[in-house]
Amino acid sequence: MKTLTEEILDFNKARGWTDGNRDARNLAISVALEASELLEHFQWLPGKQAVEQNRDGIMEEAADVYIYLLQLADVAGFDLDGAAREKLQKNALKYPVPAGGHE
Amino acid sequence: MKTLTEEILDFNKARGWTDGNRDARNLAISVALEASELLEHFQWLPGKQAVEQNRDGIMEEAADVYIYLLQLADVAGFDLDGAAREKLQKNALKYPVPAGGHE
Amino acid sequence: MKTLTEEILDFNKARGWTDGNRDARNLAISVALEASELLEHFQWLPGKQAVEQNRDGIMEEAADVYIYLLQLADVAGFDLDGAAREKLQKNALKYPVPAGGHE
Amino acid sequence: MKTLTEEILDFNKARGWTDGNRDARNLAISVALEASELLEHFQWLPGKQAVEQNRDGIMEEAADVYIYLLQLADVAGFDLDGAAREKLQKNALKYPVPAGGHE
Numbered sequence: 001m002k003t004l005t006e007e008i009l010d011f012n013k014a015r016g017w018t019d020g021n022r023d024a025r026n027l028a029i030s031v032a033l034e035a036s037e038l039l040e041h042f043q044w045l046p047g048k049q050a051v052e053q054n055r056d057g058i059m060e061e062a063a064d065v066y067i068y069l070l071q072l073a074d075v076a077g078f079d080l081d082g083a084a085r086e087k088l089q090k091n092a093l094k095y096p097v098p099a100g101g102h103e
Numbered sequence: 104m105k106t107l108t109e110e111i112l113d114f115n116k117a118r119g120w121t122d123g124n125r126d127a128r129n130l131a132i133s134v135a136l137e138a139s140e141l142l143e144h145f146q147w148l149p150g151k152q153a154v155e156q157n158r159d160g161i162m163e164e165a166a167d168v169y170i171y172l173l174q175l176a177d178v179a180g181f182d183l184d185g186a187a188r189e190k191l192q193k194n195a196l197k198y199p200v201p202a203g204g205h206e
Numbered sequence: 207m208k209t210l211t212e213e214i215l216d217f218n219k220a221r222g223w224t225d226g227n228r229d230a231r232n233l234a235i236s237v238a239l240e241a242s243e244l245l246e247h248f249q250w251l252p253g254k255q256a257v258e259q260n261r262d263g264i265m266e267e268a269a270d271v272y273i274y275l276l277q278l279a280d281v282a283g284f285d286l287d288g289a290a291r292e293k294l295q296k297n298a299l300k301y302p303v304p305a306g307g308h309e
Numbered sequence: 310m311k312t313l314t315e316e317i318l319d320f321n322k323a324r325g326w327t328d329g330n331r332d333a334r335n336l337a338i339s340v341a342l343e344a345s346e347l348l349e350h351f352q353w354l355p356g357k358q359a360v361e362q363n364r365d366g367i368m369e370e371a372a373d374v375y376i377y378l379l380q381l382a383d384v385a386g387f388d389l390d391g392a393a394r395e396k397l398q399k400n401a402l403k404y405p406v407p408a409g410g411h412e
Contacts, residue, residue: 004187011191014200020250024150024161028142029249031168032341035138036242038175039131043235044226047127051179058127059181062172063190065134066183069165069172072141076154078162080169084107087166088114097117123353132352135238139345146338147329210393217397220406230356230367234348237374241344244381245337253333257385264333265387268378269396271340272389275371275378278347282360284368286375290313293372294320303323 005070012071027072034064108173115174130175137167211276218277233278240270314379336381343373 002010012021020026038061042050051058073080105113115124123129141164145153154161176183208216218227226232244267248256257264279286311319321330329335347370351359360367382389 004184007188007191011195015198016201024154025145025148026150026250028145028150028153028161029245029338031165032135032138032142033242033246033249035135035168036239039135039235040239042128042131043239044232045128047129047131047178050131051127055179055181058131058175058179059186060190060193062134062176062179062181062183063186065138065168065172066187067190069168070187072161073165075150076158076161076165078158078165080165081107083162083166084169084173085110087163087170088110090163092114095118098119129353132235132348136345136349136352139342142338143342146342147335210390213394213397217401221404222407230360231351231354232356234351234356234367237371238341238344238348241341241374245341248334248337251334253335253337253384257333261385261387264337264381264385265392266396266399268340268382268385268387268389269392271344271374271378272393273396275374276393278367279371281356282364282367282371284364284371286371287313289368289372290375290379291316293369293376294316296369298320301324304325 005074008067008070009074021071022075024072024075027068027075030068031065031072034061034068037061038065108177111170111173112177124174125178127175127178130171130178133171134168134175137164137171140164141168211280214273214276215280227277228281230278230281233274233281236274237271237278240267240274243267244271314383317376317379318383330380331384333381333384336377336384339377340374340381343370343377346370347374 012018038058041054041058041061045053070080073083115121141161144157144161144164148156173183176186218224244264247260247264247267251259276286279289321327347367350363350367350370354362379389382392
């Protein structure tokens with residue numbers, strides 16, 4: 001079974017989108033633009049209400065952010081899941097669990 | 104083995120970060136802010152050069168976008184990988200492969 | 207003659223948009239969203255080409271950023287022009303002109 | 310007395326910042342990045358509280374958005390105030406005042 005990144009790259013290749021879509025700056029811009037389209041669903045609404053009113057739109061924009069993020073990771077040569085696990089470890093050192101745990 | 108989302112939720116729970124971090128609007132704002140920090144690495148540099156000069160910083164900011172995105176998906180009740188595969192199918196209908204394929 | 211801020215406030219008042227539009231967080235989100243719509247014109251194009259192809263669209267999105275920014279300044283109680291002049295003075299100390307001036 | 314745009318251009322010229330700072334795409338990216346730094350002050354706080362706790366920081370980031378926006382307007386060849394007044398007129402047609410005014 002193909003990974004999601006492989007599916008995205010195949011999708012682009014079949015359409016000849018292999019030029020601008022392989023430039024890391026274009027991809028970083030695109031991640032930011034899609035993140036704003038995601039945020040647009042929350043412009044005038046509290047979180048819960050926005051999700052109730054437009055869960056499908058939110059899901060779709062979140063997917064767009066993720067699709068560009070996976071392409072950027074591929075172009076820059078890193079694994080996104082691995083990067084997230086590394087970041088969690090780094091955060092764990094930066095924000096240690098309070099002694100006795102959190103009540 | 105725990106999923107990445109489970110690891111993030113456990114991380115937050117251990118630190119008592121279970122209030123603001125469970126609000127979808129806060130999370131959507133955070134996704135957008137981290138996407139901008141990612142883009143900041145490309146503010147004055149072409150894509151290749153930015154990646155060469157600061158691959159670690161890019162990896163870390165991409166991880167932050169992803170970590171907030173997974174939390175938003177969890178709060179809104181969808182699976183991010185599933186959402187991306189659905190979006191690719193939708194895009195496939197919107198942008199059909201040219202007859203004879205792309206050369 | 208009315209200032210631009212006064213015109214915007216009158217515009218909103220005439221339409222009863224005096225609630226959400228007076229919340230600084232909503233306005234900061236809106237500034238960021240409009241800034242992204244501005245950037246969207248440059249997603250796949252070099253700067254010059256984007257301006258040539260869509261100067262009107264760029265002008266309109268820049269106006270939207272500015273209109274929300276003026277509202278945010280009004281709600282937060284500061285003058286945007288004054289803030290910019292102060293920032294330039296601060297930047298002048300941070301980035302002194304090289305001795306002999308720049309050639 | 311010099312306009313704010315003239316002051317910004319003189320500031321840049323004195324420091325030799327006349328290359329990347331004259332590219333519309335770089336400027337549009339910078340507007341978006343500064344808008345996010347502005348929004349960062351509101352990441353976890355309601356509007357009023359954010360303004361009370363960090364009015365100076367908000368003022369400074371708003372100034373940065375504005376400074377880049379003025380440069381972009383200059384490079385693209387339009388007047389920002391004029392663009393905003395035009396946009397208000399356009400919005401007035403799009404959102405007519407309800408008959409009898411708003412109560």
